[in-house]
Amino acid sequence: MPLPTQDVVGILADNLRIRRNVLPIPARQATRWARALDLPRGGEVVLYTGLMYQLIPYIERLVALERRLGDTPLARLTGLGRRLNRFVNGVAFVARPSAGERAEYERVPANAARLLRRAGVEFGYLYEDDLYAGTLAYDLGADEAVAAHARRVVAILRKNGVREVITIDPHTTNMLRSVYPRLIGGYDLRVRNYLEVLAERGMEFASPLGRRAVIHDPCVYARYENILEPPRRLLASAGVDVAEPEKAGSLTWCCGGPAEALYPAKAAAVAAARVAQLRDIAPDCVTMCPICLVNLRKAADGIRFRDISEYLVEASAPPPDATSAVRRPGPASGRAGR
Template sequence: MSKKGLIPPGLVYIADNITKKQNILGGDGREKAGWAKDLNLPKERETVFFAGCGYQYSDKLESLLSLMRKMDKSAIGAELPTNIAGFQKKLGINLARLYPKVLAKGDGAQPLLAAVRVLKSLGVDFGYLAEDEPCCGGLLHYIGQEREFAQNAQMVYRKLKSLGVKRVIGIVPSCTYTLRSLLPDCIDGYDLEVRHFVEVVLENIKSRQLRFPRQVKVTYHDPCQLSRYLEMIEQPRQILRAIKGIELVEPDWTKGEWATCCGGGGGFEVVFPELSQILAVNRAKELAETGAEIIVTHCPGCIMQLKSGLKEIKANDIEVLDLAQIVAMAMEG
């Protein structure tokens, strides 16, 4: 049996999109960068903002996962949607083009837009590679396609270096970890400096007066990659505590390194959609019990999962916002 025969169809579909189209849904580079088309961000900078391909596609992924979860409970099974998608691709049909609203500035792209506003306000000089931004390829590593991951890593490094990039500011935790910790294992003399958005913000807000537009209780959900891989647990909380008007309330023990997983990440939600939803509901309940009005996190997958969990427990009065959105609102408030 081939290696691909051992990998669930949903992951094969995403992996093929990464290797062939450099994004998870198979759209072209201009579509992936559509969220930034009116921002006039320069390309030629030594420091670049690495947007990844999670936030801007999250609206469509949320709809696809909802369908998969419904089918997972039926006799049809959850693999049908991704099998159909794979068949469409063989016929030359671009699935991403069928859903243009995903590529526009929908809710999913809002954290990216907020992050750009924050970095500009902090005086950070950065660019955005737009359609030239490669996919980090991290999922290839997580599903065991190490040869494909190494090839993609070499391509990513060569491309970034050819564009004059020396420093990267990542926002998606998995992309940041891949660029920071996994690529160096594949490349001799790896010399890119990779930092996460949280680190850059914390370093630059010490002299700023931040105030949220209203008094509010918030709780924080630790994304697995950010807390366990990048080891950034206290930094997001330091940022939240620096914002006047915000009261941070948290579960007694399911926080930090002991935070419960939301059920997303690494393709788990594609392979086990119903179990993923159970975990999302459990985490949503834990966070809702804190009495928070806003759940803050910093990962497109976590946002998607927590929204789904809150919807199922009918906690419609609780918002889920990205940390970048919170900081942007505090700067503008």
């Protein structure tokens, strides 16, 4: 049985208002991948993750808890939980994914940063000011909380002197590019997705993969932001033989993920239907959205789902012989003179 809708949405909206995220997660953990890459702080052009990929392991823990609670009398206490949550960050207590679970999803923003560097793009990162864009609260209709949060995000971007953001997922792209301009007067931030940036640059790949994979277009890229051609062009350059399912491009089929926060069973049924459409086409499937990735993975039945950034990073690495050539000391190496 689902938990009471108003209370669950209320908790998410309260968190966004009070703690800057629907599911507040420690900024230090969410940005650890950027410190590991030593990304420069700030700048006019920044990589903006909106924490979507980093949030996934926390969402998964909460959804599992929600499933368990929904069948018990404790579900009736959700209203009390909302009141308590205003004073205590409940997520910190109930959603504690393991380091391995977090690393799986932190790899995607790190991949995006590596790819942009390899394509010669100069950009910085905002670390603790890389805030969630408000997607889930917006989708659930909590417009007042989202409008206030959007003003906060934009004020932070302006304070940092940011003129352009490079996003890495469909939902943050849509919020910053298509929703915020309707909420904030004088909004002039340039918003591009990293797949668009890489495709525009005509990125070339040193180690083409020579592999076949079926593509799953996220609804938000396909029907909200019209990002269909850049991923295909990049995958082709990376040596991926892209197979198109019957429902692809602007006719893509949803992964079911958007229903998961409130109705996990419905989300699972839609994901199973989508997996059935994909699994006989190729053993591997390319996804481009954190919500699609986690929801389809849970329904995976003989097919492997990986984010597009994994394919592109692998193909952009120097080929093994080039690596060994760089490592091997040449005739003019310093050793000869010793």
